Amino acid sequence: MIYWRTFFVWMGLTVFSSILYAAQNPLETKIKAAYLYNFTKFVDWPDKKGKAIQICVTGDDSLGKLLEDLASKQGGQEKFTVISGSKINPAECQILYLNGSNREVDTLLNSAKEQNTLTVSDNEHFSERGGIITLFWDNGKIRFEINLLAVSKTNLKISSKLLELAKIR
Numbered sequence: 366m367i368y369w370r371t372f373f374v375w376m377g378l379t380v381f382s383s384i385l386y387a388a389q390n391p392l393e394t395k396i397k398a399a400y401l402y403n404f405t406k407f408v409d410w411p412d413k414k415g416k417a418i419q420i421c422v423t424g425d426d427s428l429g430k431l432l433e434d435l436a437s438k439q440g441g442q443e444k445f446t447v448i449s450g451s452k453i454n455p456a457e458c459q460i461l462y463l464n465g466s467n468r469e470v471d472t473l474l475n476s477a478k479e480q481n482t483l484t485v486s487d488n489e490h491f492s493e494r495g496g497i498i499t500l501f502w503d504n505g506k507i508r509f510e511i512n513l514l515a516v517s518k519t520n521l522k523i524s525s526k527l528l529e530l531a532k533i534r
Contacts, residue, residue, distance in 0.1 A: 391427070396507050397500060398431040401462060401485065404498070405445055407527035408483055410459050411520040418445040421453045423473065424464030458482050463496070470494075481520050492534050497521075499534075510534050 405418045422429040429449025436447055448457070455461055455477035463470045463486040470488055477484050478495055487500040492512035497519075499510045510532040516523060 393507065394425065394427050394431060397462075397487070398428055398435060400500060400507070400509065401428075401432060401460060402435050402445070404460060404483060404485070404527070407524035408460075409522040409524075410481055410483075411522075412481060413459065418459045419457055420445055420447050420460045420462070421455070421458035422447065422449040422462045422464070423451065423453055423469065425449075425462075428462065428464075455482050456480050460485060462486065463488065463491075478515075478518065483521060484515070498531075508532060 401420055401422075405420070410418070420432055422432065426449060429447055432445075432447040433449075436445055453461070453473065455473055458477070458480075460483045461473065461477050463473055463484060467488065470486060470491070471494060474484055474491075474494060474496060483498065484491075484496045485498040485500065486496055488496075491499040492510055492515065495512075495515050497512055497515045499512070500507055501510060502508075509530075511523065511528060512534045514534075
C-alpha cells in the first residue's frame with residue numbers, strides 16, 4: 366500500500382514538473398526569437414542588397430508568431446519578414462530555423478546547403494549534419510554553436526562579434 370502511495374506521489378510530481386516546463390516554454394521561445402532577430406544584425410548575405418531579410422520558421426508556430434510581432438515593431442531597424450509553416454522554400458530564406466523530425470530537418474537542410482541560407486536549429490547533432498548554428502542548453506541558459514565548416518561552404522559573412530559569443534565547432 367505504501368509503495369502505491371509513493372508511486373502516485375512520484376507520478377503526480379512528474380506531471381506537475383511537466384506542467385511547469387510547459388509554462389516556462391514561452392520564455393524559451395522568446396529567447397530563441399531574440400537570437401534569430403539578433404543574428405540578422407551580425408550576418409551579411411551577398412544577395413541581400415537592401416532587401417528585407419526573410420526568416421523562415423518550421424515546426425514551431427509560436428516562434429513564428431513572436432518573430433512576426435517583432436517584425437511589425439521594427440521601426441528604423443534592420444527590416445525582416447517571417448514565413449512560417451510547412452511549405453517553405455529554402456531558396457527564399459536568409460535564415461531558416463529548422464524544428465521538427467530529423468527527416469524533415471534533413472530534407473530542408475540539404476536544400477538550404479545549396480543557398481546562402483543561415484540554417485539554425487535546436488536539434489541535437491544539427492551541426493554534425495551540416496547545419497550552421499545550433500542552439501543548445503548550457504547551465505540553464507540557451508547558448509549557440511557555429512559550425513565554421515558549414516559557413517565556409519556559403520558566401521555568408523559572420524561578424525567576429527558573433528563568433529566571440531559562440532562555441533565554435
